Amino acid sequence: MRHPWLSVALAAVVAAFGLAACGSGNAGTSSGLQIWEGYTGAEANAFKHLVSEWNKAHPTEKFTSLYVNNDDSLPKLLTAVKGGSQPDVAYVYGSWAPNVAQIPQVVNLTKVVQRPGVNWDDFWVGERDVATVNGKVIGIPALVDNLAVVYNKTLFAQAGLQPPSANWTWNQFMADAKALTNPAKKQFGTAYVTPGTEDTVWHWEALLWEAGGEILNSTNTKAAFDSPAGLKSLQTLQTMAVTDKSMYLDPTDSEYANLFNSGRIGMLVTGPWDLSGFPNVKYGVQIMPSFPGTDGGHQTISGPDNWVIFNNGSARVAAAEKFLLWLTATPQATYFSLHTGDLPIRRSVEDSPGFLQQMDKALPGVDTFVSNLNNVKQARPQLPTYPKISTILGTMIVSVLLGKTTPQAALASAAQQVNAAIAAGSSG
């Protein structure tokens, strides 16, 4: 051969394309099944343990796990599906459920969760709502959390305030926040995240529900938040942010936790994931306050995430279903919660003897978040246009918090935009 390097180069190119082509050939389960998940730290260890336990018991249906950052999972899944190389199982944020439901390769689990022994109703209603899109179950709950009030016990004592009780009201919250605010010490009563993203929005949605309001009407065709309840919820936030200046506004979505941990903030409305970040303060946890005189009572909002199965042939789908039902069954769910501090995804886990005490010992205050799961009474609207609605609501809330508009004007303008977005979404 005159030019051996020519053949080498060509062979390399051919091999590269050949390898890429091999990725799509997966019929049976013998080549192993793949999971995409974004666990790190304690969660990663506990998950690894459970997967290896499964693999030991099921040598012909082995799973391997690939780390994919949760924030990027949907874009990556969409590209993988487009290229025909989707995983068998993936962890997907609950807020993406409506978008996931549009992917043709996503397996319909409606009948799977009705199988004997699954006990679908044992999952919290907030979880089941988010796993279901238009009556079709597209996922199995992977994680659940909710919002409650975490408060600094020392600051409460210094201000001569009683710690919040389980039947407190938003008026008490506002009064406490005002009393805890001290401009000279740069101390704030509470904080709110203002990047205008879904994190801004879901905090307010809990208030709206507690005031007896709804985000959309019952058929999800029109905005319903431009109501007395919507006004009450926004006015509550406005009073603290604009009038009392007792609310620290955090556009970065990250500073509030550090400030709370350094004793600069009295109360936070946040979830159990933040608790491990507060080692420097003595904190307590209480459920959300209520609006007396409304039928909302004490509520909260939950942000559950789902396990989703992608179709790579019936044998692999069957194995993936079996695996997920095993992974989310009570014994495995209990193991996972106890080793990670994550809230139990099933009611039966909470009810098992000694569970709450063990959880609380590992992460003080988490028991309140667990019992607060009973206050999850509704879920965000399951619409593919929800991300767009969320953006509109985010702008509405931030404009009120920054004192740029009145709650009335903000509600009216947002409702009009949401109606337009829903109309555009349904016509397309």
Add this chain to the structure above:
Amino acid sequence: MLERVAVGARVRRPQELRRQPAARRKLRSRAGEQVAAWAFLTPGVAVILLFGVAPIVWSAILSLQRSNLSSSSPFVGLANYRQMLHDPVVAQAIEHTVVYTALFVPGTMLVGLFLAVAMNRKIRFINVYRTAAYATMAISTISEALVFIWLFDPSYGIVNYLFNRVGIPQQQFLNSPSEALYVIVIMTIWGWTGFAVVVYLAALQGVPAVLTEAAAIDGAGRWATFRRVTLPLLSPASLFLLVWLTINALQLFDEVYLSTAGGPLNSTTVLVYYLYQQSFGGGFNFGYASAIAYFLFVIILIFTAIQFRVGRRYVHYRS
């Protein structure tokens, strides 16, 4: 070792070829060179085609479709481009991008030039200063953004503390729709200064002392020498920085994503950030996002063409 083999090969070749008639020899060797060139280029070209050209072509097609990547993607002609004309956020994003570019590019060049001139002399610890100036390039955007978030924090930041000391009222900075973009301008000027300093320092070293000395002998003062001799000789570097920084400014994303997420109230939403929001950032409106990307591409093309054309008149290349 490799080198020796190559040298040996080159030596052997003419002897081999001498046995053939001259004309055929020439033809054969040229064809051989062609094949060899292509063989070497093929892997590189394949990679560029696969990861460069293919996505560019695909997004051009996407920009003519309505696509969320999952279900079917019908062709909608120029509807995505028409939608841009009526989208108020696109208008805002263009405005923010232009304001940002107009402040960031000259700002970075001026600060860079000032520091480079200041450091272009033999003083003690000069290497420390030069390293410090370039360190801004080596620091990751994430740490840069975090530091600036704290510096400009309305309640706890050092900037408001200093303002307070000299009697300026407390500012809201990243919380204020009218100030947030300027904080990002300052943040990015800081981040890119090191780059401008290095380019200008290298160019300054190339300014011959003969010319500045001659100017001095002719009676030019220091400012006149700088203005009439040094600055024109720096013009190729200035044009390079102008084009490079403009392209980067028009594609601003990281700092916005990390510090304000386009807020408050869209006041820092620039084109690339809006494009991201429309696609992977939750919109899943890939057709529309691709149309915005192509619009930005055309803007960058026009800007760069103008800069080169205008530059030709003012840039002085030394032969």
